[in-house]
Amino acid sequence: MEELVKLIDENFEYARHEIGTDEIKIYVKSSREEIECPFCGEKSTKVHSVYARRFQDLPIGGKKVEIEIANKKYFCRNADCSNTTFAETFDCLPYNARRSKRLTAEIIRVSTEVSSLRASWLLRKSVANIGKSTICELLKKRKPDN
Numbered sequence: 796m797e798e799l800v801k802l803i804d805e806n807f808e809y810a811r812h813e814i815g816t817d818e819i820k821i822y823v824k825s826s827r828e829e830i831e832c833p834f835c836g837e838k839s840t841k842v843h844s845v846y847a848r849r850f851q852d853l854p855i856g857g858k859k860v861e862i863e864i865a866n867k868k869y870f871c872r873n874a875d876c877s878n879t880t881f882a883e884t885f886d887c888l889p890y891n892a893r894r895s896k897r898l899t900a901e902i903i904r905v906s907t908e909v910s911s912l913r914a915s916w917l918l919r920k921s922v923a924n925i926g927k928s929t930i931c932e933l934l935k936k937r938k939p940d941n
């Protein structure tokens with residue numbers, strides 16, 4: 796599991812997991828202890844709080860995967876910075892997203908082959924809980940680097 800979570804994001808550290816009937820829930824934390832403030836670039840080690848951030852990732856063994864990150868929020872101690880706190884972010888996950896980049900890429904791949912209604916049905920069976928309208932939005936927003 797430790798190696799598996801590193802494949803999702805190199806900064807993830809495995810904590811525990813639960814296997815349900817059709818879903819696997821994996822709990823991870825960050826292996827970083829010092830983060831650069833995204834607003835001013837100053838490094839911080841002072842944790843403000845930790846909150847649970849959940850997102851869907853690619854399935855494992857036919858089961859849908861939900862990841863829960865113990866996401867840290869840091870203090871920025873640069874007096875000139877516009878923000879006093881900031882949350883740690885991860886490369887595998889766009890800002891505010893509830894799906895990993897690679898899951899979104901897979902959804903787009905499936906959805907370009909079939910109708911969005913059919914894609915939603917296929918994906919819900921074993922990949923991710925996603926509706927027809929979300930698929931349409933993803934296809935519209937699609938950029939060449941996706």
Ligand SMILES: [Zn+2]
Pocket residue numbers: 832833834835836837871872873876877878
């Ligand atoms: Zn800052």
